[in-house]
Structures are given as C-alpha cells and as structure tokens.
Amino acid sequence: MTDLTCTRRVHFSAGHRVMNHESKCATVHGHNYYVSIQAEASVLDNIGRVVDFSVLKDRVGGWIDEHWDHNFLVWEYDTEVVSALQSLPRKKEPFVCPFNPTAEEMARYLLDDVCPAVLSGTGVQIQSITVFETDNCSATARRAEEGEDFVN
Numbered sequence: 718m719t720d721l722t723c724t725r726r727v728h729f730s731a732g733h734r735v736m737n738h739e740s741k742c743a744t745v746h747g748h749n750y751y752v753s754i755q756a757e758a759s760v761l762d763n764i765g766r767v768v769d770f771s772v773l774k775d776r777v778g779g780w781i782d783e784h785w786d787h788n789f790l791v792w793e794y795d796t797e798v799v800s801a802l803q804s805l806p807r808k809k810e811p812f813v814c815p816f817n818p819t820a821e822e823m824a825r826y827l828l829d830d831v832c833p834a835v836l837s838g839t840g841v842q843i844q845s846i847t848v849f850e851t852d853n854c855s856a857t858a859r860r861a862e863e864g865e866d867f868v869n
Contacts, residue, residue: 722844723766724755725773729786733818736795745789745798748850752781752827757844768841776835777827777843790818820848820856828858 732747754777758767789811791798802811816822824846832843845859 720757720759721761721767722755722757723768723770723773724753725770725778727752727754727774727778727781729781731785731788731790731812733790734795734798735819736792736817750785751849752777752824753845753847753849754778754827754832754843755845755847757842768839772836772839772841776839777832780831780835781827784812788812790814790823792817820850820854821858824848824856824858828860 728749728751730747730749732745734745735742737743754773756768756773761767788809789798789802791802791811791813793799793813793815795817799811799813814822814826816826827848828843828846832846836843843860845857847855847857849855
C-alpha cells in the first residue's frame, strides 16, 4: 500500500509573546507565519487527489484567517498581556490560547484540535502541520505512527 500526501501552505500575520522565555521572545512581538498542512491518503479520490487543495485552504486556512490572522495569540495564564489587550480598542478579540503560543504548541493545536473539527466529514487525515515563525525557524507536529509514543 502506498501512502500519498499533498501539502497546502497558508500565510498569516499575528502577534504573541512566549511567557517565561529566557530571551527577547518574552516581549510582545509579531511574525509573518506560514503553516504547511500535509494531508494523507492511501487511496486517491475519483479524480486522482488526496484532497483538493482548496479544501485545505478554505477549511484550515479559513479557521486560521478567522481566529489568528492579524490577531494576538496569548496564553490564558499570561494575565498581564490578557489584561492589556482587553483594555485596547480592537476589531477582534485576542485569541486566548490554552497553551503558551510557541510554534510547537501552535502546530500541535492545529493538528489535534482545529483540523479534526474543520475537516470533519471530509475523510481527510492530516499527517503533519509545520508552523514557520520565520524563514529559518519552524516546528512540526505529526501524527504518531501506530505503536509510537511521544513523551510530553
């Protein structure tokens, strides 16, 4: 059996701070992020695709656009920044994360929480998500192979 993949890349801009970071990422700053979404199938659809690229763009990219693009990602325990953001006039509520908004945690959240919800009913399995904070720095969350364990 051959596993086949396809990948869609989406872009967004957002601010964050990494709470308890030992260096400059502890300050409020932003990035032009790219997210690489890799879908997998062992059987192609009736026209020879894992999934139409527009499905990944519309569903996963649409969620990112609605919740993260031109927004601020802040950990729910970062009360100092949550309070500061809530006092500012804004068009969007900041995205209060159940995690410290590192690239690793963002990738895991997209893979484990967002993708299953927005792709429900499509039969699409997301194999991995890579979040690029910069051209040189990225983090990947990937599905564990059967029998494979990861230590948190």
